[in-house]
Amino acid sequence: MSDNNRRAEHLSAVQARILDYIIRFKDERGYAPSMREIAENVELKAVSSVSHQLSQLEKAGFIDLKDGLARGIQVLIEPEGLARADSDTPVQFGDAAHVPLVGSIAAGVPITAEQNISEYVPVPRALTGKGDLFMLEIKGDSMIDASIVEGDLIVCRQQKTAENGDMVAAMIDGEATCKIFKQRDGHTWLLPRNSNYEPIPADNCEILGKVVTVLRKV
Structure with a gap:
């Protein structure tokens, strides 16, 4: 455990x-x-x-x-x-997961290493399912057409692989981002959900996890 x-x-x-x-x-x-x-x-x-x-x-x-x-x-x-x-x-x-909210992500260490965690947030398991979880705060508006806006919290299940169409948290060029995972013609792409942004070539990206729920502060 x-x-x-x-x-x-x-x-x-x-x-x-x-x-x-x-x-x-x-x-x-x-x-x-x-x-x-x-x-x-x-x-x-x-x-x-x-x-x-x-x-x-x-x-x-x-x-x-x-x-x-x-x-x-x-x-x-x-x-x-x-x-x-x-x-x-x-x-x-009760049936709740205390999910680590990850701030800055240090290179070369697990995403849920203590130095990455800013706090723990209780989230009902009914919203998350099982698995090792982490949480990121959304920056920017690249996922706005998926109803995900700046300041939203995405809860992710840790995993290193993804399927086409999965919404994922991924590391690329040293930064974490939330995008749609897509593989096509032997290449990997991270797709925004905002027509103002271009797809990101991501053959060298690292999948951190799959988004399982989104929380919004009110």
């Missing part, structure tokens, strides 16, 4: 309560609670227990402990529907 799947699937009930409390506290006050405040509000007797649970949350990728201090907690993932159970059984967050 990948690290991303481990992050998304479940936490213990104690960890879920701690994460929920941290998120609500920061929303209300603008900074993170102390370990003692966490202990008092999630009914843990010892501050050392809080420290252990925070370390587990950090290892799972939900938080970043700045200099090891609770006040410096940065929440990296905010799962929807945190359940507040009274036992230590795993708390499921």
Whole structure:
């Protein structure tokens, strides 16, 4: 199981309560609670227990402990529907994938390498299907006739191959782009969906993944 799947699937009930409390506290006050405040509000007797649970949350990728201090907690993932159970059984967050939103892409490393990821976005699995996923933000208007505009988020399933007509994310000339994949007469092309743009010769492109859904900010 990948690290991303481990992050998304479940936490213990104690960890879920701690994460929920941290998120609500920061929303209300603008900074993170102390370990003692966490202990008092999630009914843990010892501050050392809080420290252990925070370390587990950090290892799972939900938080970043700045200099090891609770006040410096940065929440990296905010799962929807945190359940507040009274036992230590795993708390499921529902059928959602926490998809890494990729910013700049470093050459020579996997697209979902940590240095490429700006945040994780929860997306219902009903929209994505199975597989290893990543997300890119659309720049420009080359896909506007496919109803994809600047600022949209495309969710892609990682794969190295594509079929004619697939909408793909691909690397070409050091940049990631979203286009329609086309092979013709022994050559590969990346086709825009805007008559103002020309097809891109792409024999040397790298297919990063197939687009499985598009999200729009409102």
